[in-house]
Amino acid sequence: MAASRLLPALLVLCCSALRMHAQALPTASGGGSYLAVGGGFTGMRTQYGQRTLGGGVAYAESNLTPHVGLEYEGRFLRLNADESVTQSTYLAGGRYSLRNYRLQPYVKVLGGLGRMSFPFHYATGEYFVVAPGAGVDYHLNDRWTARVIDVEYQHWTNFTYGSLSPYGVSAGLSFRLNGIELFPKKMRHRP
Secondary structure (H helix, E strand, O other): OHHHHHHHHHHHHHHHHHHOOOOOOOOOOOOOOEEEEEEEEEEEEEOOOOEEEEEEEEEEEEEOOOOEEEEEEEEEEEEOOHHHOEEEEEEEEEEEEOOEOOEEEEEEEEEEEEEEEOHHHOOEEEEEEEEEEEEEEEEOOOOEEEEEEEEEEOEEOOOEOEOEOOEEEEEEEEEEOOOOOOOOHHHOOOO
16 A cells, blocks of 8 residues: 555656756856967167167967966067168067957067077077066957057067166057857847
């Protein structure tokens, strides 16, 4: 008699367990990680010869989370190079960014190699460079981002004629290689 009542109760319990879910649905989603490459123009003021050198900049970002990532950059200063004095830097380091829909202000600290060509190609030198900086990116869409401004202060340690501290700005455009939906369609403004 007890078994006849127990069997329907177990059957109802098993069927209702199939309808239950142990996991909650996510309440939000984030931008996640991505890899972007870009390039642009740069100008740096250097104390060596009191010059403002111009040129190109190439950079890559690999964000591990929506706020924390790594940045790699190469600056090639060849314009306005009197007497063949040029500078190049190859830097990498950490980057922390904030996000306000399309605007993304960030700060970074990079380190790496600085290479200088002295007047008339008489000699070249390689030095360790530390470069803190900050800037603002503007996300045009899910793939393209405009680097509105990037300000960088470099410190060339153990430079041949005392330490060298060039500073400058750059601007450019980057392309996100792995397209993530930074602007979900349900959050986009409708005209």
